[in-house]
Amino acid sequence: MDIVNxxxxxxxxxxxxxxxxxxxxxxxxxxxxxxxVHAIILSRGERTExxxxxxxxxxxxxxxxxxxxxxxxxxxxVLIVTGVLPVMGIKFSWLTLHWxxxxxxxxxxxxxxxxxxxxxxxxxxxxxxxxxxxxxxDAKKSGKYSLAQKGIHWAMTVLVLAVIxxxxxxxxxxxxxxxxxxxxxxxxxxxxxxxxxxxxxxGLVGLxxxxxxxxxxxxxxxxxxxxxxxxxxxxxxxSNHDTDxxxxxxxxxxxxxxD
Amino acid sequence: xxxxxxxxxxxxxxxxxxEDAVVLASRLAENAWLVAGGQDTYGWLKDRAKNTQxxxxxxxxxxxxxxxxxxxxxxxxxxxxxxxxxxSKLIQQLIPLLGEAAQHVASPQIRNVGSIAGNIAxxxxxxxxxxxxxxxxxxxxxxxxxxxxxxxREHCLFGASRCVAVSPSDTAPALVALGATIVIADSSxxxxxxxxxxxxxxDIDITRMNILxxxxxxxxxxxxxxxxxxxxxxxxxxxxxxxxxxxxxNIAVSLEMQAGKITKARFVxxxxxxxxxxxKEVERYCENKAAGSETAEGAARLAAKGAVPLNHNHxxxxxxxxxxxxxxxx
Numbered sequence: 001m002d003i004v005n006x007x008x009x010x011x012x013x014x015x016x017x018x019x020x021x022x023x024x025x026x027x028x029x030x031x032x033x034x035x036x037v038h039a040i041i042l043s044r045g046e047r048t049e050x051x052x053x054x055x056x057x058x059x060x061x062x063x064x065x066x067x068x069x070x071x072x073x074x075x076x077x078v079l080i081v082t083g084v085l086p087v088m089g090i091k092f093s094w095l096t097l098h099w100x101x102x103x104x105x106x107x108x109x110x111x112x113x114x115x116x117x118x119x120x121x122x123x124x125x126x127x128x129x130x131x132x133x134x135x136x137x138d139a140k141k142s143g144k145y146s147l148a149q150k151g152i153h154w155a156m157t158v159l160v161l162a163v164i165x166x167x168x169x170x171x172x173x174x175x176x177x178x179x180x181x182x183x184x185x186x187x188x189x190x191x192x193x194x195x196x197x198x199x200x201x202x203g204l205v206g207l208x209x210x211x212x213x214x215x216x217x218x219x220x221x222x223x224x225x226x227x228x229x230x231x232x233x234x235x236x237x238x239s240n241h242d243t244d245x246x247x248x249x250x251x252x253x254x255x256x257x258x259d
Numbered sequence: 260x261x262x263x264x265x266x267x268x269x270x271x272x273x274x275x276x277x278e279d280a281v282v283l284a285s286r287l288a289e290n291a292w293l294v295a296g297g298q299d300t301y302g303w304l305k306d307r308a309k310n311t312q313x314x315x316x317x318x319x320x321x322x323x324x325x326x327x328x329x330x331x332x333x334x335x336x337x338x339x340x341x342x343x344x345x346x347s348k349l350i351q352q353l354i355p356l357l358g359e360a361a362q363h364v365a366s367p368q369i370r371n372v373g374s375i376a377g378n379i380a381x382x383x384x385x386x387x388x389x390x391x392x393x394x395x396x397x398x399x400x401x402x403x404x405x406x407x408x409x410x411x412r413e414h415c416l417f418g419a420s421r422c423v424a425v426s427p428s429d430t431a432p433a434l435v436a437l438g439a440t441i442v443i444a445d446s447s448x449x450x451x452x453x454x455x456x457x458x459x460x461x462d463i464d465i466t467r468m469n470i471l472x473x474x475x476x477x478x479x480x481x482x483x484x485x486x487x488x489x490x491x492x493x494x495x496x497x498x499x500x501x502x503x504x505x506x507x508x509n510i511a512v513s514l515e516m517q518a519g520k521i522t523k524a525r526f527v528x529x530x531x532x533x534x535x536x537x538x539k540e541v542e543r544y545c546e547n548k549a550a551g552s553e554t555a556e557g558a559a560r561l562a563a564k565g566a567v568p569l570n571h572n573h574x575x576x577x578x579x580x581x582x583x584x585x586x587x588x589x
Binding site (some may be wrong): 006007009015017018069091092093094095096175181182183187191192194 | 391392393398401402403405406407408419420421448452459460462463464
């Protein structure tokens with residue numbers, strides 16, 4: 001199986017075209033295997049009672065963060081559907097939808113970066129040495145985000161930034177309502193841009209598959225609810241988080257931007 | 260590139276029934292190349308820009324050839340030659356538009372062997388693509404025609420999506436104007452599709468110009484024709500040469516008339532889009548109007564509405580306008 005695709009041009013030179021989409025099946029297979037194995041292992045383990053969702057409601061995600069998350073999610077899904085389905089043989093007019101969704105995602109990410117750098121406590125997402133014990137210590141509770149959540153966030157950050165950077169480069173080569181196309185990039189660099197764009201897309205497909213799986217798992221479903229409604233219960237907080245590391249405010253209080 | 264230049268080994272299959280052809284096409288799938296008249300095929304092979312492992316020659320299948328009257332119109336076999344169509348009394352009598360279009364294809368020699376299915380399913384003539392460059396249409400990442408330096412005099416005004424190539428067929432716009440349907444056979448049976456839906460733009464599939472997939476064969480074309488309905492046809496082709504040339508712009512028009520007024524109009528151009536381009540605004544404008552100079556002037560103004568010309572093809576806008584004007588003046 002190839003990682004990249006080449007084409008021989010009329011002079012016999014090999015032209016780099018982009019990532020080999022055979023890798024998509026590999027990524028989907030690995031994601032499916034991981035999910036299947038993880039689900040089987042957890043189903044065989046001891047069942048613990050889930051914390052109650054009743055009681056005091058603590059703020060986990062503010063409205064602005066939730067909106068960002070769902071706009072990003074919608075745009076990424078549109079991008080993957082419009083980018084990947086034609087490759088899989090389902091033909092439709094995808095390009096305009098693709099770049100519009102790409103611009104929406106870029107705007108959402110810029111908003112998130114500004115908000116994270118200037119209005120939020122970035123240290124909550126920083127991976128620290130102490131976090132590295134998480135997978136080996138069942139009794140240990142995390143702060144606002146677990147090592148796995150931080151890991152997924154940073155992996156997603158790298159992939160989304162890579163896909164945006166290369167996407168904007170490719171966008172600059174298209175005819176748009178604002179400019180006409182221009183072959184300013186060499187064919188080789190264009191090929192590499194497609195490789196990075198494709199690889200980051202494949203990474204996102206894998207990562208999002210896992211993200212959706214975990215968001216639907218019964219013991220993690222309260223996080224999904226918190227991304228929809230904003231809160232977790234006091235019981236869920238105590239069962240999953242170290243109250244010294246993260247002590248959220250009650251939903252009924254007037255919450256100021258502190259997390 | 261190899262130091263010697265010979266044709267690559269190619270297996271030749273010559274089925275004599277449609278069933279055998281379908282089995283072969285289905286088995287060989289993308290490794291096979293369907294050929295009837297070969298007027299598009301042999302150019303590719305001679306230029307070494309495309310190759311094939313196998314060719315399925317369809318011209319020996321009797322049921323794929325011929326023109327006959329059907330209950331609702333005329334049925335034309337896929338491998339019927341353009342000369343047969345141009346000379347057919349039945350076509351001249353019932354659908355002269357198609358005969359006229361076939362008469363304008365290339366040269367007499369090409370029309371003698373070129374088939375109707377080959378003419379509508381032929382590949383674009385963009386010279387960058389034909390040269391074998393790794394452009395979008397050839398599976399690459401670039402369009403060489405749509406650049407500040409690109410030579411795009413023959414390219415599109417509408418429907419560009421990375422690729423700016425155009426449909427070169429003369430008979431395709433005529434078939435769309437006539438509301439024809441195309442019968443396609445594959446291993447699952449026969450499928451009928453409107454001629455208008457047979458063609459596909461680069462926004463949907465950048466490497467193909469029609470929906471024909473590997474394993475599928477065009478069997479016949481059905482054109483509705485009712486002698487009771489008063490229909491006026493018009494075909495005109497503008498090319499750099501009068502013979503043996505592709506259209507810069509052509510127009511096929513079908514006007515249903517009643518009491519001197521147009522009740523239903525179809526205006527279709529080729530050479531301006533990757534697929535036959537219907538001038539829907541012109542069609543709407545013409546309905547319930549009399550064909551003549553006044554209607555022609557109004558319709559001409561709408562002919563190229565929405566056109567996005569490239570660096571060297573602005574002249575096609577005026578060509579479209581004039582062709583619409585002339586079609587309505589008759």
